[in-house]
Amino acid sequence: MSSVNRQDDRTAAARIRDEAIARFGDVGFQKATVRDIASAAGVSAGLVLHHFGSKEGLREACDAHVAAQYGERRNRAVDSGNTDAFAALSGLREELPHLKYLLRSLREGTPASARLFDEIVRETEALMAHSVEAGVLRPSDNLHDLVVLLVGWQFGGLVLQEHIARAMGAEPFSDELVVRIARASLEVLTHGVFADSGYEDAWKDFEASGEPPPSAERL
């Protein structure tokens, strides 16, 4: 299917890497076999090992390539005045295989994905601190935790996109899904979900005294 045609000017190593990104992203690192990747790239399995040393080495090459691509996108976004890390991420939808690879890495908890997560937390925290000063965001006495939670939710939602899409009756990665998630997100992030601050007040009272009640963990 995605095999090589005549006018493919990528080197064999680049083809192998790109096919590996696609397979790793689609079925995961373990289930993707060296032989599959090789045949998709139109080469022998031996050549994969010749270029990358081992399957693990191939993964590292994929990590590096995807990370570089993300960094490039982010810098381009910053240059064009859009400093949002997630703008760069959603821009990745143009390169779906890369986005899928990232999400799969996060699922599998690879070191590369941990680095990316932490980097995005840093970038988002800087952006949000700036937005607070600009009056766009509510100030928080707990910005760091807030950012980590939001980034975690955001990525978590992407990682579980399959389930969210199914529950909404939409196709994963479809425009419809993105729009509906954006609408719901906007609602929560603008107004919250509680009618008043009763829960939060109760929580603060408990924090002021002893331990919080277990039922407060619920959302």
Add this chain to the structure above:
Amino acid sequence: MSSVNRQDDRTAAARIRDEAIARFGDVGFQKATVRDIASAAGVSAGLVLHHFGSKEGLREACDAHVAAQYGERRNRAVDSGNTDAFAALSGLREELPHLKYLLRSLREGTPASARLFDEIVRETEALMAHSVEAGVLRPSDNLHDLVVLLVGWQFGGLVLQEHIARAMGAEPFSDELVVRIARASLEVLTHGVFADSGYEDAWKDFEASGEPPPSAERL
């Protein structure tokens, strides 16, 4: 470590199943080997297949057992007046292996985890509809999507707990982490993060006319 001692009155099949839940939850279905599970349960690999037919059959038994356990907890919570699905879930912290198994299943996208996700969406939607009428929650003209998003975020955060914990400098599954996440969640769910409804208004304007701007996807 977790091997069998003299006063273990579980049947061999039950020990195998419990050890399988622990291994599948800790390292995933593929990386957990039948031989490992067998030796942890103090039996031979052959016996595992004798009782469960295949490794896949063993997984199904684990799925069924964990789902039953969850259902039981939820019913107990409902009986005691606490109708929150997540109360049952956080109660699962008492059975950490079960919770870990569930999160791992979600990560791996198994059919069983899809059923659980959908079930929790249904339960949460019913609960939230009720809470809206009771005046505890803001009404929404999009409750279903809202619920799916919240459940997705919630589970997503749990699935990526390792990353969130690292970014917060806390231990996964620690009380400290739970408290800090609860505090930040409460803040977002009570007030949102935006200082005003400017973004939401802009979104609605765009929805009323043509297509929404791509930058609106950002959070």
Add this chain to the structure above:
DNA sequence: TAGCATACTGAACATGAGTTCAGTCAATCG
């Protein structure tokens, strides 16, 4: 042109892991 490095192949190798199976042991049943 000779030589050498690099790209590349196909077969072979090694190992890990799911599964099969013949056979033992113990408890239950008629």
Add this chain to the structure above:
DNA sequence: CGATTGACTGAACTCATGTTCAGTATGCTA
């Protein structure tokens, strides 16, 4: 008591898959 059933073991089998390797071709350099 004899027989049947089910629990259980340990070895063997099979297959998938990462890896190695000897060998070929090609293009560059001296």
